[in-house]
Amino acid sequence: MTLVLRSHFPEPPAQSLIAAFEDHVRTTGQPETFHAISTTKPPVDGDVEVLLEKISINKKLRPNGNGAPCPICSPTSPKYLSDGTLIWCAHTEAIYAIGPKCSLSIWTDNRLQTAKNVFRRSQKEREETAALFHHVRRADAFLQWIADHQGRASAAELAHREFARSMRTLRLALSRDIKTKGPTLRSSSGRALATVRGPTFLTGSWSMSRELSEAAASIRKATAEAGPDPQAWAEALAPTVRREKLKEIRAARQMLVRSAERMSAAALFLSQGNIEPLAIWSKLESSPIRFEVSHTSTKIEVQQGSDRWLGPLGLAMPDAVP
Numbered sequence: 001m002t003l004v005l006r007s008h009f010p011e012p013p014a015q016s017l018i019a020a021f022e023d024h025v026r027t028t029g030q031p032e033t034f035h036a037i038s039t040t041k042p043p044v045d046g047d048v049e050v051l052l053e054k055i056s057i058n059k060k061l062r063p064n065g066n067g068a069p070c071p072i073c074s075p076t077s078p079k080y081l082s083d084g085t086l087i088w089c090a091h092t093e094a095i096y097a098i099g100p101k102c103s104l105s106i107w108t109d110n111r112l113q114t115a116k117n118v119f120r121r122s123q124k125e126r127e128e129t130a131a132l133f134h135h136v137r138r139a140d141a142f143l144q145w146i147a148d149h150q151g152r153a154s155a156a157e158l159a160h161r162e163f164a165r166s167m168r169t170l171r172l173a174l175s176r177d178i179k180t181k182g183p184t185l186r187s188s189s190g191r192a193l194a195t196v197r198g199p200t201f202l203t204g205s206w207s208m209s210r211e212l213s214e215a216a217a218s219i220r221k222a223t224a225e226a227g228p229d230p231q232a233w234a235e236a237l238a239p240t241v242r243r244e245k246l247k248e249i250r251a252a253r254q255m256l257v258r259s260a261e262r263m264s265a266a267a268l269f270l271s272q273g274n275i276e277p278l279a280i281w282s283k284l285e286s287s288p289i290r291f292e293v294s295h296t297s298t299k300i301e302v303q304q305g306s307d308r309w310l311g312p313l314g315l316a317m318p319d320a321v322p
């Protein structure tokens, strides 16, 4: 094989060329035959920039299944199949695909490791920029989802709060029973009758309406800051500020997800398919507490001792969060 130096790059090459290199390696298994790659030994002098940290080669694509050569330590014979690195060297204005663990034979000052650290940092920044842009771009969809679900969230929250307030003893007994024995309702002989759906309706304290308003405010603030070109905005932010913004908007979306989970729990728990087996079970010896459940087409009535709750039968399920 002939060693070549191709001086094409006074600046580090564009992402499109790096993508073309990756594609070439994926299809041919031969980094050394990429049209723009130099196969001579990289220079001792000058800056080194990492373009791609991990080159992995499919062994089956290699002639004889051998590794790719390394221009530093093994330019004409097999050296590596994984952990190669694509670099740009300022001194020769060229790019090289080098093998692992031999860079110190050229650069004794840890230059490659330093370049790898810079690469990782900038890659993380790129990912955060993309994630922030992705979230801000969906802001309208988030706000629409919130507008569509405020009513459903209030209904679920009200039912949850009133049940917790009216049926304190029953709620505790049922949630404790589910926690220790699982959500399956059993007959006295141990036969499974049904599985309680939406058991989280029996626990916790819910404040979805407030959380959804907070999420909406946070999303509106982000879109106002981002202005008409969210991509440019995300790119221009200082890394620490960008990370903070990303954290905020992710937290806002997470509130939507949590609200959706609670709305689902309330809708499932208060569905007819859940209430009917619960009503049967309430009359059995195997039930941990004596209680009565009955329902009409729109209302559920639960009684336990002197406690009584009248709630809605069937709440709307939430739509998927964008």
Ligand SMILES: [Zn+2]
Pocket: 070, 071, 072, 073, 074, 079, 098, 099, 100, 101, 102, 103
């Ligand atoms: Zn090497």
